[in-house]
Amino acid sequence: MIEYQNGIHIKGTGLWLDAKRKVDFSFISHAHIDHAVRHREILATKQTTRLYEHRFGKAKINILEYNRPKRFLHKSKSEGGVKVELFPSGHILGGAQILMEIGGVRIVYTGDFKLRKCLTAKEAEVKKCDILIMESTFGLPRYIFPDRKEITKRITEFVDQSLSWGEVPIFLAYSLGKAQEIMKILGNRGYKTCVHGTIFDLSKIYEGFGIRFKNYKLFKAENLEGRVLIVPPWVRGSEMIKNIPKKRMAVLTGWALDSGIKNLFGTDEAFPLSDHADYKELMEYARLVEPKKIYTVHGFPEFPDFLRKEGFDAEQLKESAEATKTFSTETRLGKEVLLNYDLFQKS
Numbered sequence: 001m002i003e004y005q006n007g008i009h010i011k012g013t014g015l016w017l018d019a020k021r022k023v024d025f026s027f028i029s030h031a032h033i034d035h036a037v038r039h040r041e042i043l044a045t046k047q048t049t050r051l052y053e054h055r056f057g058k059a060k061i062n063i064l065e066y067n068r069p070k071r072f073l074h075k076s077k078s079e080g081g082v083k084v085e086l087f088p089s090g091h092i093l094g095g096a097q098i099l100m101e102i103g104g105v106r107i108v109y110t111g112d113f114k115l116r117k118c119l120t121a122k123e124a125e126v127k128k129c130d131i132l133i134m135e136s137t138f139g140l141p142r143y144i145f146p147d148r149k150e151i152t153k154r155i156t157e158f159v160d161q162s163l164s165w166g167e168v169p170i171f172l173a174y175s176l177g178k179a180q181e182i183m184k185i186l187g188n189r190g191y192k193t194c195v196h197g198t199i200f201d202l203s204k205i206y207e208g209f210g211i212r213f214k215n216y217k218l219f220k221a222e223n224l225e226g227r228v229l230i231v232p233p234w235v236r237g238s239e240m241i242k243n244i245p246k247k248r249m250a251v252l253t254g255w256a257l258d259s260g261i262k263n264l265f266g267t268d269e270a271f272p273l274s275d276h277a278d279y280k281e282l283m284e285y286a287r288l289v290e291p292k293k294i295y296t297v298h299g300f301p302e303f304p305d306f307l308r309k310e311g312f313d314a315e316q317l318k319e320s321a322e323a324t325k326t327f328s329t330e331t332r333l334g335k336e337v338l339l340n341y342d343l344f345q346k347s
């Protein structure tokens, strides 16, 4: 029923889920570059569509609001077509999970998600289904994030200390989602920020959907005084950063729970502010959904073992060797994490 090769394909339908090569018709769970390429026709929320067009240009678009089921008959071999419904994933602006009903079977694909609340994405919902295809990036027991208050406290202490020492606090945060979350956290607390151009443009789109940010400016060297600088990770070695004489850098990523991450990014600090579910949330999500079958994607191969220990029928969706070679989106500590940041977050 499910095929996994450069994206997920629901057999018997023309529908792909986050296809990573050009296809006729794909659901786009959110506008991160590792989940989207240019397609002939897409299905997404209006926020994702706007972000997608900003990054990839125009496509034939089917906009679906959250919680408004719709039947797609076209390109479907199964009688009655596919009934689909999008619902919030809690990941970034516009992020959606999809529920598909085909011949009485309910399938949910989560895309990237988290259950924790944040300031810039609608809180995730959970729907019961028979087959669950779930993202599982942080699917090992050692990945349990501290609570948000604690992370925010560590972040603001870092900022206060840097500013008091006359140093520019710099956050490496990918340009869509993470950057807006830290802008919001800092802006709400009265800090002034300065942001890289890619972040600035995407933040304007957020503002178009009612998520507003306080006290921020587009980056210019003369704007730095008393401000926190937010840039995407790929600019960390650039002249722009090198030319700032006094600075302290921190990376914002769930991988901050691993000890080597500061060295990997060449930063003074690393804080585990993440857009993904941690291990505890992944398990909780599975318990709430109670599916008959779970397929995991984007994660450690060991995660299904932990699900099976809890009584679930779970396995990792395996991509063909060829597809893995051409476009691996596995996120792992080590070079690959860094590579992913550089490749996927550049535009």
Ligand SMILES: [Zn+2]
Pocket (backbone or CB within 6 Å): 030, 032, 035, 091, 112
């Ligand atoms: Zn994502």
